[in-house]
Amino acid sequence: MLTLHFRGRVLLLLLLITIAGCKKRRTVAITPNNMKQLEGTWLLSQEENTGDTLVYRPNTYAFPPARGRTGFAIKPYGRFEQFDIAPTDGLDGRPGTWTIDRKTKLRIHLNDELDPNYTLEILEVDSVNKILKVRRLASPG
Numbered sequence: 134m135l136t137l138h139f140r141g142r143v144l145l146l147l148l149l150i151t152i153a154g155c156k157k158r159r160t161v162a163i164t165p166n167n168m169k170q171l172e173g174t175w176l177l178s179q180e181e182n183t184g185d186t187l188v189y190r191p192n193t194y195a196f197p198p199a200r201g202r203t204g205f206a207i208k209p210y211g212r213f214e215q216f217d218i219a220p221t222d223g224l225d226g227r228p229g230t231w232t233i234d235r236k237t238k239l240r241i242h243l244n245d246e247l248d249p250n251y252t253l254e255i256l257e258v259d260s261v262n263k264i265l266k267v268r269r270l271a272s273p274g
Contacts, residue, residue, distance in 0.1 A: 160237035160254055160256060161255045162236045163233050163239070163255060167258055170259075170260045171239075171265070172208065172209060173206065173207065174191065174204065175189035175190065175265050176190060176191075176196065176202040176203070177204055178190045179199070186256060186266050188265070189205075189264070189265040189266075190263055190265075191263050192204065201222055201224075203216055203217055203218060203224075205241075211230050211232060212228070213230055213241055213242075214226045214227065214228050214229065215241070215243055227247075228243070229242050229243035234252060237254060237255055238253065238254045239252065239253045241253060241272075249271065249272065251270065251271060251272050252269070252270040252271070252272045253268075253269060254267060254268040254269075255267055
């Protein structure tokens with residue numbers, strides 16, 4: 134009898150864990166308040182990426198060693214800079230612009246037009262824990 138009760142609790146616990154893992158992905162509405170949180174230089178923390186969610190940390194974050202990190206800077210007044218790994222292992226900045234698309238996305242255009250425009254869907258921005266989670270999408274047209 135005790136074993137059956139224990140198994141029931143274990144099954145309930147597994148069910149709750151499964152439900153928690155299936156929560157729907159939410160996006161963050163971009164407001165003037167959290168736009169200030171988005172502004173700054175963000176570098177990819179590839180160790181924390183999961184699925185199609187990209188995780189970024191401020192450039193001042195104590196990252197573990199890596200062979201270079203890509204990233205970007207979101208600047209006021211629609212200015213943007215993408216950082217690619219340079220041939221000398223440093224960062225190579227490419228200027229561009231951002232615009233808000235559908236209140237939850239930043240549409241990115243790089244001035245050199247070497248790459249197509251893309252969109253960053255904002256999934257989470259947390260200035261306390263210093264983390265930005267996005268999903269990168271191809272921009273239409």
